Amino acid sequence: MKWLRQLSIYYKINGIIISMLLLLSIIIGFIMMDTTAKLLDQQIEKRGAEMAAYVAALSSNDILLDDNYALFDRINQTKNNTEDVRYILITDSAGRILAHTFAGNLPKGLPIKLSLYPRNEDGYQTMKFSSNEGPIREVIVPVENGAIGYVRVGMSEKSTQQLLSLKLYEFFITTLLVCLLAAMGSTYLAYLIIHPMRNLTKAAQQIQQGNFYVQTEIKTEDEVGRLAGVFNEMIESLKEKDFENNRLLKELRAKEEIRTVLLNKLFTIQEDERKRISRELHDETSQSMASLLAYMKVLLSKLTDENQRVLLLDARNVAINVLGGLRKMAVELRPPVLDDLGIVAAMDKYITNFSNQQGLRVSFFPPDEKLIINNQIALTLYRILQESLTNISKHAYATSVNITLEQDTGSIILRIDDNGLGIRSGAIEAARQKNRLGIYGMKERVELLGGNFTFHSLSGQGTTITVIIPITCLE
Incomplete structure (x- = not known):
């Protein structure tokens, strides 16, 4: 484009x-x-x-x-x-x-x-x-x-x-006439906007070269004229802002440290809340739905009216689907296998279920030796796996994915390769500016643990995401 x-x-x-x-x-x-x-x-x-x-x-x-x-x-x-x-x-x-x-x-x-x-x-x-x-x-x-x-x-x-x-023909003719009038109006509107914008562009080029004494001519009092006035005021303030920016930079670094601490607490609170909700869905809501299904089964055995039986069977099927959805949601919020058997078993189970549901060929290559990592690193790796596979299924149009988890000297490495469409340059920054926390959220999680998150992508040749986290970062 x-x-x-x-x-x-x-x-x-x-x-x-x-x-x-x-x-x-x-x-x-x-x-x-x-x-x-x-x-x-x-x-x-x-x-x-x-x-x-x-x-x-x-x-x-x-x-x-x-x-x-x-x-x-x-x-x-x-x-x-x-x-x-x-x-x-x-x-x-x-x-x-x-x-x-x-x-x-x-x-x-x-x-x-x-x-x-x-x-x-x-x-x-x-x-x-x-x-x-x-x-x-x-x-x-x-x-x-x-x-x-x-x-x-x-x-x-x-x-x-x-x-x-007949009505379709009349509507088509009317649409063509309206589009013609709209083209004429938009041409005049474009001229009103582009002409003063060109003057502003020339002034901006002078500022780029270090000339802070350039001024733009103001001919109108509309939005564009007010923009030119603000532009002139901006030029004057640029001289004062240079010194101010140095001071703000020091404050920004201090705030960045505070932000890192807050993000770390936020992710911790988020995982705790997911764990609590998962437990409530499994222990309370799912049990209530199971009891409801049992009552429906008893009621089915006592009904003689066929229409009522059909309605009750339909209702019971809906309840079964809801129960299945609740259990699936509880597992996705906090998979029990992650706490019981570790990150390798949890990732293997998630990959198997995802591949069966999406019809996507996903190959998993775990390490030969047993991984011993703390809970926060395991959670980070698992969430990155979830987010990556979700993005691949939605946007990459890939047919196969290779996932490698290995342990190097003092680090755990997760690599996810797909043969999809690829990710355009600047995707992480664009995601951050638009408050899309997919790729940006994965990068934040890894950096909070002192790790490194990178991706390599070429148009039409797939994407490779590499996550490297020091195993001893939280020990």
Whole structure:
């Protein structure tokens, strides 16, 4: 994206304004078309239901008297008087067709069994299907509550599609006109911003060369003019700030030492809180959920109503999923194996679970000898492993990861290699400035232990993260 950084502000302003306008137009257009389509579908369905109810009210006697001619004449007159009606069928209570408006055979794809249709709250049934004559929305109204028969009305969606196409065309033309006006306005806006900014750039270049006596000309009183005034004041204050900066630098170093102590305590408190929450989730919440599942099981054995059993089974499945999520959360907050079996076993188990869940090939190469490290180093290595694998799965698009844990003279070394897209230059500083604590948080953790955190990355060639922590730093 180097070309984007080198692009003029003029093109950036135009591009942003027009892009946002197009995006807004697409969103509004999608919402409008979706809403319009739903409203038209509802109107078609309502008209079909009213027409079917009308025919059903007039046809009950004819169905009882087997007067199929009267039925045929009535449904054909009704169909001919309404443009959107594709067909009308009248069936008896068993589903046998008594009369229909098709000139020949029934179209292919037309459902015959009425049991396939769900009945809504208004008492009629609807179904949308495709036949050899196109998409059809069918409305079924029972005659005498289905005891005598059914009236089935197939509504065509051709007029709806034509109306939607017309509205889409009108919206497209309107969007083009608005974008043209926006381009003209953004061009003028870009000129108003760029011209004084060029003057400020020239003044900044003079300051860079050590000339603190340069001044910028102020022609307007708007935001840009006020910026030029502030710029002039800044030049005056730069002379005084040099001496002040030396004093502040000493204070900053002292505060950095305090910050290091506070961060160390913060990470310690955070891990203690995770451990407490993990224990509460496992000992209290999980036990309560398990008791709830036991009560549900007892209740299932006593229910005789099938619908109630289905609802209770669904509720029990939800509770099982919640219990599984709680246990998984408790383990991720503070894996018991880390305290019981050590860092190698904890990392191996986490890597195995992560690889199975994400479908990512992860290879782990632990040291041959047994590692003896304190709890804080173990926690740091484990959190870095978690954060690194999470970042790889979300952003790297890698297919394989190699993780090596080894012990060198007086140090523990963790190396994580992936074959993903890589990390761009300056990622740690950018993460810190944007309050994204992933990479920056890992670096902070390692530096608090007196260690070294580095990464090497090339675009399209993967990333290598290396963590080196002195084993004796806290002993």
